[in-house]
Amino acid sequence: MDSALAVHRLHFAFTVTFHYLFPQLTMGLALLIVILKTIALRTGNPAYDQSARFWVKIFAINFAVGVVTGIPMEFQFGTNWARFSKDAGGVIGQTLAMEGVFSFFLESTFLGLFVYGEKHLSPKMHWVTAFLVFLGSWLSGFFIIATDAWMQHPTGYKVGAHDRILLDSFWGLVLNPWVFWQYLHNMLAAVVTASFVMASVGAYYQLVGKFSEHARIFLRTGVVAGAIAVVAMLFPTGDGQGRMLANHQPVTLAPMEGLFDTSEGAPIAILGQPDTDAMKLDNPLLVPGALSFLTYRRWGAEVRGLKSFPRDLWPDNIPLLYYSYHIMVGIGTLLIALMLLSIWSLWRGRLYESRPLLWALLLALPFPYIATTAGWMTAELGRQPWLIYGLMRTAAGFSPLVSAANALFTLIGFMGLYLVLGILFLFLIHQEIERGPQPAIAPAPGVPSPGVAA
Amino acid sequence: MIAAVWFWLVAIMIAGYVVLDGFDLGAGIVHLFIARTDRERRQILASIGPVWDGNEVWLIAGGGTLYFAFPALYAAAFSGFYLALMMVLWLLILRGISIELRNHIESALWWPFWDVVFGASSALLAILFGTALGNVVRGVPLDANGFFFLPLWTNFRPGPEPGIVDWFTLIAGAAAFVALAMHGCSWVVYRTEGDLQQRARAWGAKTWWAVLASTALITFFSFRLQPHLEAQFAAHPWGYVFPLLGLLGLAGTRVFSARLRDTAAFLCSCLYLVGMLTSAAFGVFPYVLPSNVASQGGLTIFNASAANYGLYVGLAWWIPGMLLAAGYSIFVYRRLPAKVNE
Numbered sequence: 001m002d003s004a005l006a007v008h009r010l011h012f013a014f015t016v017t018f019h020y021l022f023p024q025l026t027m028g029l030a031l032l033i034v035i036l037k038t039i040a041l042r043t044g045n046p047a048y049d050q051s052a053r054f055w056v057k058i059f060a061i062n063f064a065v066g067v068v069t070g071i072p073m074e075f076q077f078g079t080n081w082a083r084f085s086k087d088a089g090g091v092i093g094q095t096l097a098m099e100g101v102f103s104f105f106l107e108s109t110f111l112g113l114f115v116y117g118e119k120h121l122s123p124k125m126h127w128v129t130a131f132l133v134f135l136g137s138w139l140s141g142f143f144i145i146a147t148d149a150w151m152q153h154p155t156g157y158k159v160g161a162h163d164r165i166l167l168d169s170f171w172g173l174v175l176n177p178w179v180f181w182q183y184l185h186n187m188l189a190a191v192v193t194a195s196f197v198m199a200s201v202g203a204y205y206q207l208v209g210k211f212s213e214h215a216r217i218f219l220r221t222g223v224v225a226g227a228i229a230v231v232a233m234l235f236p237t238g239d240g241q242g243r244m245l246a247n248h249q250p251v252t253l254a255p256m257e258g259l260f261d262t263s264e265g266a267p268i269a270i271l272g273q274p275d276t277d278a279m280k281l282d283n284p285l286l287v288p289g290a291l292s293f294l295t296y297r298r299w300g301a302e303v304r305g306l307k308s309f310p311r312d313l314w315p316d317n318i319p320l321l322y323y324s325y326h327i328m329v330g331i332g333t334l335l336i337a338l339m340l341l342s343i344w345s346l347w348r349g350r351l352y353e354s355r356p357l358l359w360a361l362l363l364a365l366p367f368p369y370i371a372t373t374a375g376w377m378t379a380e381l382g383r384q385p386w387l388i389y390g391l392m393r394t395a396a397g398f399s400p401l402v403s404a405a406n407a408l409f410t411l412i413g414f415m416g417l418y419l420v421l422g423i424l425f426l427f428l429i430h431q432e433i434e435r436g437p438q439p440a441i442a443p444a445p446g447v448p449s450p451g452v453a454a
Numbered sequence: 455m456i457a458a459v460w461f462w463l464v465a466i467m468i469a470g471y472v473v474l475d476g477f478d479l480g481a482g483i484v485h486l487f488i489a490r491t492d493r494e495r496r497q498i499l500a501s502i503g504p505v506w507d508g509n510e511v512w513l514i515a516g517g518g519t520l521y522f523a524f525p526a527l528y529a530a531a532f533s534g535f536y537l538a539l540m541m542v543l544w545l546l547i548l549r550g551i552s553i554e555l556r557n558h559i560e561s562a563l564w565w566p567f568w569d570v571v572f573g574a575s576s577a578l579l580a581i582l583f584g585t586a587l588g589n590v591v592r593g594v595p596l597d598a599n600g601f602f603f604l605p606l607w608t609n610f611r612p613g614p615e616p617g618i619v620d621w622f623t624l625i626a627g628a629a630a631f632v633a634l635a636m637h638g639c640s641w642v643v644y645r646t647e648g649d650l651q652q653r654a655r656a657w658g659a660k661t662w663w664a665v666l667a668s669t670a671l672i673t674f675f676s677f678r679l680q681p682h683l684e685a686q687f688a689a690h691p692w693g694y695v696f697p698l699l700g701l702l703g704l705a706g707t708r709v710f711s712a713r714l715r716d717t718a719a720f721l722c723s724c725l726y727l728v729g730m731l732t733s734a735a736f737g738v739f740p741y742v743l744p745s746n747v748a749s750q751g752g753l754t755i756f757n758a759s760a761a762n763y764g765l766y767v768g769l770a771w772w773i774p775g776m777l778l779a780a781g782y783s784i785f786v787y788r789r790l791p792a793k794v795n796e
Contacts, residue, residue, distance in 0.1 A: 060554075061554075061558075064550065064551065064554040064555075065551070067507065067510075067550060068546065068547040068550040068551060069547070071510075071513075071514060071543060071546055071547075072543045072547075074514060074517055074518060074521075075517070075532060075539060075543055077521065077528075077532075078521065078528045078529055078531070078532025078533060079532045079533055079536050079539055079540065080533070082529035082530065082532065082533035082601060083529065084529075085521065085525055085528055085529040085532070086525055086526045086528075086529035086530070086600070087525075088525070089521050089522060089525025089526075089528055089529065089760065090522060090525050090760030090761055090764045091522075091764070092522075093518065093521035093522025093523070093525055093528070093760070094522045094764060094767070094768065096518045096521055096522070097515065097518030097519045097521060097522045097768070097772075098518075098771060098775070099518065100511060100514045100515030100516075100517070100518040100519070101515050101518070101519075101771070101772060101775035101776060101779060102771075102775050102778075104511040104514055104515060105508065105511050105515065105775075105778070105779035105782055105783075106778075106779075106782065108507045108508040108510075108511045109508055109782035109783065109785070109786050110782075111507065112503070112504040112505070112507070112508075112786065113504075113786075113789075116504070160761060164761075166760070166761040166763070166764065167760070167761065167763055167764035167767065168763065170767045170770075399529075399533035399536070399601075400533075400599070400601055401533060401534070401597075401601050401602065401603035402533050402536050402603060403603075406536060406537065409537075410536075410537070410540040413540065413544060414544075417544055417547060417548075421547070421551065424551065424555060428555065428558050428559075431558070431559070
């Protein structure tokens with residue numbers, strides 16, 4: 001049965017990781033497009049409208065891939081995690097159903113008007129459709145985070161007969177204290193991804209000398225939004241989430257930080273490799289006292305190390321958890337530095353001509369994606385060995401009658417399909433970026449617009 | 455009681471999905487036959503382009519509603535029909551990208567490739583959905599924990615060791631295929647003009663006979679295989695209103711289509727689908743997933759539903775939420791031009 005558990009976990013991990021590459025852009029981009037359209041309305045500058053239109057095309061392709069890869073996520077709760085669904089569906093089914101009813105109907109309805117309706121709508125009405133798509137996607141993010149937060153820190157439930165987990169308080173579920181920081185942190189990450197993508201495309205156009213006016217708009221918008229969001233990821237949201245973790249999942253915090261021994265004035269490890277056999281961190285590069293300070297606001301505070309917790313409560317993949325967390329923080333730090341440098345340079349009026357900085361922004365494109373993925377891996381690996389923290393172990397949640405072989409069969413199917421989807425996506429995005437912002441609302445000759453993302 | 459309310463709300467959402475996504479699936483099934491030129495293909499795609507994504511949301515929202523109202527059913531059915539459901543997911547992915555990506559590239563090879571993907575995935579989805587409904591009516595071999603796992607096929611007989619595909623569920627799949635093909639034709643007739651409309655009308659008229667035949671077949675065999683249906687209709691004769699609605703819809707599709715009243719014909723086709731689905735729902739009630747093993751009881755609205763508190767709370771957000779959603783849908787459908795202009 002162990003191998004079935006591993007395959008089911010990998011099945012979900014693979015499909016959700018691939019899926020989330022797309023919504024993290026569309027949620028952030030929805031906000032940036034609303035900003036571009038607001039500036040266009042206020043100033044009447046057509047370059048802002050053209051910029052918004054260009055990003056709507058990128059948005060639409062991402063949205064389409066996000067939708068088709070998102071449907072399997074809801075299904076997999078039932079197909080691969082049937083025991084979990086049976087016991088906990090009465091609780092987390094609520095938030096998942098609310099996502100469908102409140103966000104997806106809103107989003108899908110106004111997306112068509114948003115993507116194609118500009119010709120038929122007044123500028124203000126078109127702004128409204130952009131805003132509603134933004135609202136729908138951010139609501140959707142909320143319901144998913146509320147679902148995950150409940151698995152991280154269950155609230156508003158009681159345990160009934162046959163170990164069934166029953167909803168006891170609707171508001172306890174929706175206003176789970178864990179949701180607050182996690183939601184803000186996650187949505188800011190989406191803004192960071194979109195900002196870096198926008199700035200990166202702007203840097204590319206600027207470096208090759210194309211679409212100069214739009215390039216500057218992309219750089220300006222991306223750098224200003226990105227700088228604000230990336231700093232807010234560290235403080236207060238990252239800090240807030242870290243302290244939630246210290247309070248409610250201390251056995252996760254210890255291995256994340258590579259802290260094996262309980263210590264006063266615990267250090268932060270910037271580098272190092274956790275050795276779970278010898279129970280120590282190899283080649284450590286430490287900042288003394290920093291972990292105590294960040295966690296308890298006192299340099300000398302005691303932080304519990306991994307050894308002080310019973311082994312059956314330890315996360316089951318400690319090195320991967322440690323590396324995920326360090327990759328997230330490491331990349332996050334570099335992204336903060338790059339954005340601060342860029343916004344300073346923008347303020348001094350030098351950004352558009354600074355080739356090294358433009359190169360750095362261009363090459364930064366994949367890193368917010370990597371950081372976000374690593375962040376989610378930290379959250380989900382850190383939750384182990386629990387599926388619902390403290391309530392149900394992951395090993396008790398997968399479908400009892402779906403064999404490892406059947407799960408592997410479909411995992412391979414998804415891998416093949418997503419490989420094709422990824423190649424198609426890159427190809428089409430590349431084509432849109434090469435085509436660039438267009439001066440007027442002119443669909444390519446002879447190409448009507450049948451699909452949502454045509 | 456509240457569980458029975460949710461049974462019907464979920465049934466309505468599934469029926470809403472089948473009626474709405476049904477016409478764009480149907481358009482996909484028939485477009486390779488009724489559209490002769492690239493321009494006509496584009497007309498069909500343009501007729502579903504602004505709405506198909508919203509139609510599919512009914513599946514997601516209906517699935518989510520089923521999940522929280524009947525978690526034990528969601529868990530049992532989704533894991534038990536694992537292989538078929540995964541194929542449904544792959545087909546939904548392929549179909550979605552075939553609609554969305556087709557017109558991004560100007561190429562005489564790119565377009566026909568995605569047209570075939572669109573047609574084939576639509577057809578297979580219709581068959582799989584029908585097969586799934588056939589499985590629910592036939593019943594599944596639930597174990598003591600309320601779980602089961604069906605291979606794709608065994609000996610193609612709906613006996614003690616059934617597969618997802620047997621001769622009965624295959625008839626159900628075929629019935630869904632022809633019903634959605636007819637539904638798609640009436641959508642295309644309703645949304646287009648000229649030669650394309652004429653061809654869709656002709657195909658719709660031919661398909662109608664197939665729908666009539668498959669309706670008779672599936673009804674006959676359903677009653678033979680699932681004795682609960684007969685008991686249920688005998689105990690509550692008012693339930694005959696559901697099959698009656700279906701028959702009215704089927705007759706209306708024929709009559710209005712012949713008189714060129716295309717909107718009415720399309721609505722009758724919707725009514726036919728709603729009538730058939732509600733008949734099935736009524737027939738299996740209070741089961742949500744009957745067992746085909748004599749010693750095991752099936753899953754019912756009583757043993758598969760969530761706790762009462764959650765079900766009542768659910769009503770408090772589901773009703774305003776779905777009223778909003780219905781409002782958006784009406785808004786979008788009213789904005790569609792009278793005919794696809796291309």
